[in-house]
Amino acid sequence: MPYDDLRSFLNTLEKEGQLLRITDEVLPEPDLAAAANAAGRIGDGAPALWFDRIQGFTDARVVMNVHGSWRNHALALGLPKETSTREQVEEFARRWDAFPVAPERRADAPWQENTLTGDDVDLFRVLPLFRLNDGDGGFYLDKAAVVSRDPEAPDDFGRQNVGTYRLEVVGRDRLGLQPVPMHDIAQHLRKAEERGEDLPVAITLGNDPVVPIVAGMPMGYDQSEYEMAGALRGAPLPLAVAPHTGLDVPWGAEVVIEGVIEAGVRQLEGPFGEFTGHYSGGRRMPVVRIERISYRTDPVFESLYLGMPWTECDYLVGPNTCVPLLKQLRAEFPEVRAVNAMYTHGLLVIISTAKRYGGFAKAVGMRAMTTPHGLGYVTQVILVDEDVDPFDLPQVMWAQSSKVNPREDVVVVPNLSVLGLAPAAEPAGVTSKMIIDATTPVAPDRRGNFGMPTRDLPETAEWTQRLRSLLAER
Numbered sequence: 001m002p003y004d005d006l007r008s009f010l011n012t013l014e015k016e017g018q019l020l021r022i023t024d025e026v027l028p029e030p031d032l033a034a035a036a037n038a039a040g041r042i043g044d045g046a047p048a049l050w051f052d053r054i055q056g057f058t059d060a061r062v063v064m065n066v067h068g069s070w071r072n073h074a075l076a077l078g079l080p081k082e083t084s085t086r087e088q089v090e091e092f093a094r095r096w097d098a099f100p101v102a103p104e105r106r107a108d109a110p111w112q113e114n115t116l117t118g119d120d121v122d123l124f125r126v127l128p129l130f131r132l133n134d135g136d137g138g139f140y141l142d143k144a145a146v147v148s149r150d151p152e153a154p155d156d157f158g159r160q161n162v163g164t165y166r167l168e169v170v171g172r173d174r175l176g177l178q179p180v181p182m183h184d185i186a187q188h189l190r191k192a193e194e195r196g197e198d199l200p201v202a203i204t205l206g207n208d209p210v211v212p213i214v215a216g217m218p219m220g221y222d223q224s225e226y227e228m229a230g231a232l233r234g235a236p237l238p239l240a241v242a243p244h245t246g247l248d249v250p251w252g253a254e255v256v257i258e259g260v261i262e263a264g265v266r267q268l269e270g271p272f273g274e275f276t277g278h279y280s281g282g283r284r285m286p287v288v289r290i291e292r293i294s295y296r297t298d299p300v301f302e303s304l305y306l307g308m309p310w311t312e313c314d315y316l317v318g319p320n321t322c323v324p325l326l327k328q329l330r331a332e333f334p335e336v337r338a339v340n341a342m343y344t345h346g347l348l349v350i351i352s353t354a355k356r357y358g359g360f361a362k363a364v365g366m367r368a369m370t371t372p373h374g375l376g377y378v379t380q381v382i383l384v385d386e387d388v389d390p391f392d393l394p395q396v397m398w399a400q401s402s403k404v405n406p407r408e409d410v411v412v413v414p415n416l417s418v419l420g421l422a423p424a425a426e427p428a429g430v431t432s433k434m435i436i437d438a439t440t441p442v443a444p445d446r447r448g449n450f451g452m453p454t455r456d457l458p459e460t461a462e463w464t465q466r467l468r469s470l471l472a473e474r
């Protein structure tokens with residue numbers, strides 16, 4: 001059953017035992033972030049965390065770790081919470097095939113209940129802001145969906161982009177924004193600045209649980225995240241029109257912030273503890289000038305802890321990175337079986353593929369680097385045979401350790417693009433990338449002595465069942 005807003009999803013999480021209300025009073029810093037950081041350390045069943053007794057705030061509701069476990073991720077997709085990771089990725093891939101599902105236009109959005117405009121615009125009046133890492137340069141909104149249109153095609157719904165880009169509060173009505181150059185908002189901003197125009201944006205916080213999944217999903221430039229949300233939900237996503245900018249925004253959002261990215265303006269942003277497990281450093285970034293804030297009565301502030309993996313972010317961008325890469329690769333190479341891009345948002349990717357002829361797997365690896373996501377991430381690709389499960393790391397390590405002859409099977413391509421946050425890049429934004437071909441050579445590549453692989457005995461499957469039953473009966 002799809003959720004139309006964050007609150008209905010939180011109700012389900014609570015019924016499923018996947019939302020923990022912290023009833024003791026906590027400090028905004030470091031308790032909120034430390035609790036969410038800890039949720040990432042207690043394993044795959046971690047719950048979402050709800051806080052409403054926060055010292056210094058008389059009226060605040062904060063929720064963290066909403067997608068921060070495989071159980072919560074499954075529930076966000078309307079699956080049973082026990083659904084295995086592999087099954088979640090497979091179901092995600094099946095639902096992708098229903099794309100596009102047109103959104104539903106709905107009136108009377110709950111965020112229309114309260115409005116701040118003009119001199120009244122003040123983020124501090126609406127959100128209980130707090131810092132996430134002890135080295136962060138300020139308060140961040142890091143789980144928002146940022147909506148913008150292509151200035152050259154403002155009526156093209158597909159080119160309207162919905163993306164998660166972290167936002168630093170640099171004033172009561174100003175936000176620093178980090179657009180990675182490979183991402184769609186960077187293209188929108190470049191086009192606007194070339195025309196000497198500000199770029200209108202709507203920033204929606206506290207969305208139904210599928211919106212953050214599509215907002216962090218590397219789709220094609222002209223593919224609509226809202227139409228993908230409909231496919232993943234199995235029902236049209238309810239949308240409403242943001243009153244100040246005319247942008248399409250989720251009907252169920254808690255808070256809708258509207259304004260413009262000011263053309264040509266850059267301001268110091270950061271440092272911020274990032275998904276790479278390293279700080280970003282302070283850099284000059286574009287700035288959003290906020291002109292209107294709309295919000296539900298008693299808004300819930302949804303935030304996400306980011307830092308050393310694994311954190312909520314890794315669950316959130318797990319399947320939503322694997323599946324686009326799988327589909328984009330298969331469009332040209334139907335031999336590709338599965339893609340595991342779960343490590344550090346796909347800086348490292350493992351692909352299993354059948355081979356057409358010798359050298360084929362390396363071509364698949366090169367294509368992975370030129371997909372929309374590959375251009376800014378995918379610095380290392382490990383290729384394995386079609387019968388190796390890329391989600392089973394011992395199998396992958398077996399393939400790599402036994403099949404790779406380093407001189408021929410490790411290919412390093414120098415000076416390719418990567419996002420500036422990749423800590424190993426030098427200079428920032430440029431890196432060499434590596435393909436490790438751990439597949440079995442096929443003709444005309446006749447290298448190695450792979451003619452006699454051992455296989456599990458024919459009776460092993462039956463014995464596996466038998467042992468499991470015997471152990472269960474003990």
Ligand SMILES: Cc1cc2nc3c(=O)[nH]c(=O)nc-3n(C[C@H](O)[C@H](O)[C@H](O)COP(=O)(O)O)c2cc1C
Pocket residue numbers: 142143161162163164165166167178179180181182183184185215216217218219304313316317
């Ligand atoms: C929590 C979180 C924070 C993110 N922060 C940023 C960011 O600051 N800048 C950015 O360009 N991408 C950021 N991303 C990644 C993009 O949202 C993601 O790669 C998405 O696919 C980009 O889509 P786009 O090409 O449509 O912009 C973040 C993702 C998540 C989940």
